[in-house]
Amino acid sequence: MRVLLRVAYDGSAYCGYQIQDNGDTIQEELEKALLDLFCVPIETTGGSRTDAGVHSLGNPVVFDVETKMKAMSIAPALNVRLPEDIRVLSSVEVASDFHPHTAPSRKTYEYCIRVQRMEVPTERNRVLTVHVPLDLAAMQKAAGYLEGEHDFTSFSSIHAQVTSKVRTIYSCQVTCDERDTIPTYNPLDPEEEGFGRLIRIRVTGNGFLYNMVRIIAGTLVEVGRGAMKAEEVEKVLAAMDRSKAGPTAPAKGLTMIRTEFVEL
Amino acid sequence: MRVLLRVAYDGSAYCGYQIQDNGDTIQEELEKALLDLFCVPIETTGGSRTDAGVHSLGNPVVFDVETKMKAMSIAPALNVRLPEDIRVLSSVEVASDFHPHTAPSRKTYEYCIRVQRMEVPTERNRVLTVHVPLDLAAMQKAAGYLEGEHDFTSFSSIHAQVTSKVRTIYSCQVTCDERDTIPTYNPLDPEEEGFGRLIRIRVTGNGFLYNMVRIIAGTLVEVGRGAMKAEEVEKVLAAMDRSKAGPTAPAKGLTMIRTEFVEL
Numbered sequence: 397m398r399v400l401l402r403v404a405y406d407g408s409a410y411c412g413y414q415i416q417d418n419g420d421t422i423q424e425e426l427e428k429a430l431l432d433l434f435c436v437p438i439e440t441t442g443g444s445r446t447d448a449g450v451h452s453l454g455n456p457v458v459f460d461v462e463t464k465m466k467a468m469s470i471a472p473a474l475n476v477r478l479p480e481d482i483r484v485l486s487s488v489e490v491a492s493d494f495h496p497h498t499a500p501s502r503k504t505y506e507y508c509i510r511v512q513r514m515e516v517p518t519e520r521n522r523v524l525t526v527h528v529p530l531d532l533a534a535m536q537k538a539a540g541y542l543e544g545e546h547d548f549t550s551f552s553s554i555h556a557q558v559t560s561k562v563r564t565i566y567s568c569q570v571t572c573d574e575r576d577t578i579p580t581y582n583p584l585d586p587e588e589e590g591f592g593r594l595i596r597i598r599v600t601g602n603g604f605l606y607n608m609v610r611i612i613a614g615t616l617v618e619v620g621r622g623a624m625k626a627e628e629v630e631k632v633l634a635a636m637d638r639s640k641a642g643p644t645a646p647a648k649g650l651t652m653i654r655t656e657f658v659e660l
Numbered sequence: 661m662r663v664l665l666r667v668a669y670d671g672s673a674y675c676g677y678q679i680q681d682n683g684d685t686i687q688e689e690l691e692k693a694l695l696d697l698f699c700v701p702i703e704t705t706g707g708s709r710t711d712a713g714v715h716s717l718g719n720p721v722v723f724d725v726e727t728k729m730k731a732m733s734i735a736p737a738l739n740v741r742l743p744e745d746i747r748v749l750s751s752v753e754v755a756s757d758f759h760p761h762t763a764p765s766r767k768t769y770e771y772c773i774r775v776q777r778m779e780v781p782t783e784r785n786r787v788l789t790v791h792v793p794l795d796l797a798a799m800q801k802a803a804g805y806l807e808g809e810h811d812f813t814s815f816s817s818i819h820a821q822v823t824s825k826v827r828t829i830y831s832c833q834v835t836c837d838e839r840d841t842i843p844t845y846n847p848l849d850p851e852e853e854g855f856g857r858l859i860r861i862r863v864t865g866n867g868f869l870y871n872m873v874r875i876i877a878g879t880l881v882e883v884g885r886g887a888m889k890a891e892e893v894e895k896v897l898a899a900m901d902r903s904k905a906g907p908t909a910p911a912k913g914l915t916m917i918r919t920e921f922v923e924l
Contacts (some may be wrong), residue, residue, distance in 0.1 A: 402845040406781040431726065451782045453842045470848070475778060483778045486845035512740060514747045516787060517670040573837070575862070578717045579918065581730070582664040582749035591713045598839070651782065654843065 400428075400490045400660075401474075402454040402576070403442075406481040408521040413446045413455065422446075422482055427493055429477035433470070438590070442504070443496035443655050447607075449647035450503065451522055454485055456496045456655050473596075490660070502566065503604060504653040507613035507634040507645060511590055513580055514539065524613075525648035529589035530620030531574055532600050532634040537626035539568040539597070544613060549636035550574030551612055552605035553644070556580070561636075563608075565601040568617065595620075607644050663731050663924075664754045665690075665738075666718040667706075670745040672785040672912070676712045677719065686710075686746055690721065690839060693741035697734070698725055707760035707919050708767070711871075718749055720760045720919050754924070761922075766830065767868060768917040771861040771877035771909060775854055777844055788877075788913035793853035794884030796836055800885040801890035803832040803861070805897065806876060813900035815876055816869035817908070825900075827872075829865040834880065836860070859884075862917070866903035871908050879906035 411419035415427075430438040443456035465473070470487035478484070487618040500597065510516060517526045532636040542551075545564040552561055576594035585591035597613050609644060617631065624642065632640045667690065675683035679691070687704060688729045694702040707720035727735070734751035740749070772787040774780060781787045806815075809828040816825055849855035861877050878892035879896065882888040888906065 402843075404778070404780050404782070404842070406784070453780060453782070454845060468848070471778070480784060481781045482777075483781050485776070485778050485780075485842075488845070488847060489676070512749070514668070514749050515743045515744075516668050516717060516749075517716070517747050518668070520670070520744060522782060578749075579666075579667070581718060581752070583752060584732070 397463070397467065397489050398458060398460050398492050398493065398494055398649065399470060399487055400496075401457040401487050402485040403457050403472065403553060404453050404483050404485050404545055405451060405455070406521065407449050407451045408658050409481055410448060412445065412448045412450070413442050421519050425478060425482055426474070427494060429474045430459065430461075432477050433473050434463060441496060443501075444652050446652055447647045449651045450652065450653040454654050455652055456657070458490070458494065479484040483512065486528050492574055496655070496657075500602070500658040502600055502602065502656045502658070504598065504600040504655075505604065506651050507609060507649050508651070509595045509597070509613070509617065509649060510578070511593045511595065512578065513582060513585070516578060522651065523564045523594070524646055526621070528621050529591060530593075530595060531615065531622065532570065532590065532595065532620070534626045535570045535595070535616045535620045537538050538616055538629040539570045541626075541629040542568045542599075546617065546633050547636055548605055548633070550638055550641045551608050551615070552638065552640050553607035553611075556606035561605055563601055563605065565599060568597070568599045568612070570595060570597050585601075609650055613643050613645035617645065618642035661727070661731065661753050662722060662736060662756050662758055663751055664758065664760075665735065665751050666749040667719040667721050667750050668678045668717050668747050669719070670785065671710060671715045672711050673745055674712060676714070677706050678711045687780075688711070688861045689742060690704055690738070693738045694723065695723075696741050697737050698727060699837060701718065705760060706918050707765075710909045710916055711752045713785075714914045714916065716916040718918050719916055720757065721920070722760050737811060758923075760919070764866070764922040765864065766864055766920045768862065768864040769868065769873040770915050770917050771913050772915070773859045773861070773877070773881065773913060774842070775859065776842065777846060778851070780842060785912055786915065787858070788910055790881060790885070792885050793855060793858075794859060794881065795886065796834065796854065796857075796859065796884070798886075798890045799834045799859070799880045802880055802893040803834045805890075805893040806832045810897050811900055812869055812872055812874060812897070814896050814902055814905045815872050815873075815879070816902065817871040818902050820870035822869065825869055827865055827867050827869065829863060832861070832876070834861050852897070874908045874911065874914055875905050877909035877913065879902050881909065882906035
């Protein structure tokens with residue numbers, strides 16, 4: 397049968413999702429656990445090849461296996477064989493021709509930014525610290541230009557190996573919940589400039605190019621700190637030139653929130 | 661001068677805030693950094709003696725030092741001497757008779773609970789996983805009984821060493837933000853029962869007894885899973901008997917959010 401796993405992980409200790417020569421990966425840990433469980437080597441295919449340091453709350457992973465086990469019993473059996481920074485949230489049987497790369501889907505990522513002088517220890521592996529105030533309204537306006545169907549060449553790594561760079565972003569929301577604010581306690585930081593805020597960039601689309609969410613985050617930070625005008629984002633898109641967008645924001649602030657398959 | 665630090669930490673690796681014989685503590689790390697900076701032993705007093713595994717976003721810590729350094733320069737000088745799971749967010753000079761235990765204050769703690777079959781790796785050190793559905797409305801109703809001035813004997817460890825167990829809770833809010841929900845992806849989990857939810861218990865008061873917030877959280881979980889009725893919480897308070905309340909919830913779900921001093 398073909399099995400679909402939803403795999404959550406803290407990516408801090410890994411060189412990314414996909415197996416590679418130079419270090420530990422999520423996929424390698426998963427395949428070791430599958431080998432231990434089924435006593436045969438099993439190849440897996442992950443829906444998102446997240447980079448080193450990127451986290452996930454449910455990356456879809458597919459593999460084929462011949463077994464009498466019920467599909468739903470596979471998740472707990474894998475979890476006792478996995479390190480504590482990787483957990484399989486569920487395992488279900490899917491059609492034998494289901495494939496996470498070709499099945500139409502809505503993917504959601506979140507990038508988190510803390511405006512604070514010092515890094516907050518409880519967040520140190522999953523939130524980017526920015527040391528200057530960010531203009532939330534400008535970031536929200538800039539994010540609006542990214543929604544819709546566009547060619548995202550400007551927002552994709554020059555190393556992206558795909559033929560079409562056209563993707564649809566259903567929503568790109570920049571939010572800040574006052575409850576998540578941590579005062580800087582620094583008398584020099586004017587509260588009205590938003591020091592201490594946690595800013596979340598949440599983006600849902602039908603697919604993302606290599607580094608796309610991190611480049612979107614890096615560009616929105618440029619807008620937030622006033623180095624780029626919100627309106628310029630429209631021109632950056634139109635330029636289809638990676639060098640016009642902002643820098644690629646660090647991996648650790650990024651979490652793959654979910655992938656919803658239209659057919660499932 | 662007397663200096664007030666705001667100290668944030670990930671408590672996972674420590675035996676608690678206060679120095680003790682059997683392991684690493686936040687206070688010990690702070691005092692080592694202070695010794696290294698000022699070349700004299702310095703004793704500190706922390707506002708909250710958080711337990712092993714409890715986190716903080718700004719525990720107030722006070723000490724006296726004779727130095728020509730500006731107070732605000734002490735925080736960055738300490739941070740380069742501290743491990744990455746402890747950060748001093750700020751350092752300011754306060755009156756020479758200021759003391760974090762006696763200065764009137766409003767303290768806020770948060771306890772986080774995820775309703776999920778499996779522990780979510782990115783949250784594993786800071787959120788309690790509960791494997792059964794929780795009735796949010798019942799928990800909110802129960803929390804309401806705790807607000808106001810009460811004798812919290814039932815909600816305090818029998819080892820609490822204080823004369824009066826009367827405290828005022830200004831607010832005790834149980835909330836759930838839909839954006840924080842992580843689907844379990846398990847077809848057996850009915851969505852309407854709230855599987856995947858993140859529930860936050862945020863409580864602000866003029867002071868808390870030993871284990872008080874963890875016992876409040878443990879009791880609200882009992883109410884949430886239907887083992888105790890919301891109305892019973894009123895009787896539990898009146899009983900002034902620790903055995904009537906729920907269990908002490910695990911430390912890792914607890915974070916000291918902030919302490920606001922009325923005078924500062």
